[in-house]
Amino acid sequence: MNWLLVVAGAVVGAPLRFLTDRFVQSRHDALFPWGTFTVNVVGSLVLGLLTGAASVGAASSHLQLLIGTGLCGALTTYSTFSYETLRLAADHARGSAAANVVATVPAGLAAAFAGVAAGRALWG
Template sequence: MKIILAIGAGSFIGGVFRYLVSVVIQSRIPTTFPYGTLGVNFIGCLLIGLVFGMADRGNLDLGWRLFLATGVIGGFTTFSAFSLETVLMIRDGQYLYASAYVVFSVLLGLAATFVGISVIKLL
């Protein structure tokens, strides 16, 4: 139960920071291109890489890793988890799985979003 609460608290923190960072970035660049989201995704990927780098060296116990990676960074951006999982597959030599994961994640994600929007338009 302690781990669940730590992940939940981290998710809250990450979600709030996602909003704040995205708004700050987007407000500084007058365009409709989603620089705020792009910036959040980049920062989240960098942070999850740092957390897992520390965990690989044995400098981070499971509780802190779950709080930071799953909670805070996961709440900040789920793209970071997608990026880490892909990098780990590549590192482990699972190039076919990594490629399939990237292609299917992007295509299925876009398709699901389109279907969801279309369903609501039909109602």
């Protein structure tokens, strides 16, 4: 049963990631991977909200599997973040590669912390 929840979340998360990435990236001419940045930060916020809710007993383990592991796991993408950073560096866009790391990691962490605080405040 648990694996079905993960699969159901991923069925939504994977296409949402693809569509969001394409939508966001199509609106920017820059080399910077804004689409991947967006899905990673939004996914970190959603996972933070869920974690905050779970910490006060407002999110069941089933919801954590569905949203946390399934949806957020398929929505966010560390591998694409890494690949795009390496590709930027290989294409001699080292400033963009560095900006990707310097922006993505703190923004994702800040979104997760904000999500936890919001989740606790909303459901605590």
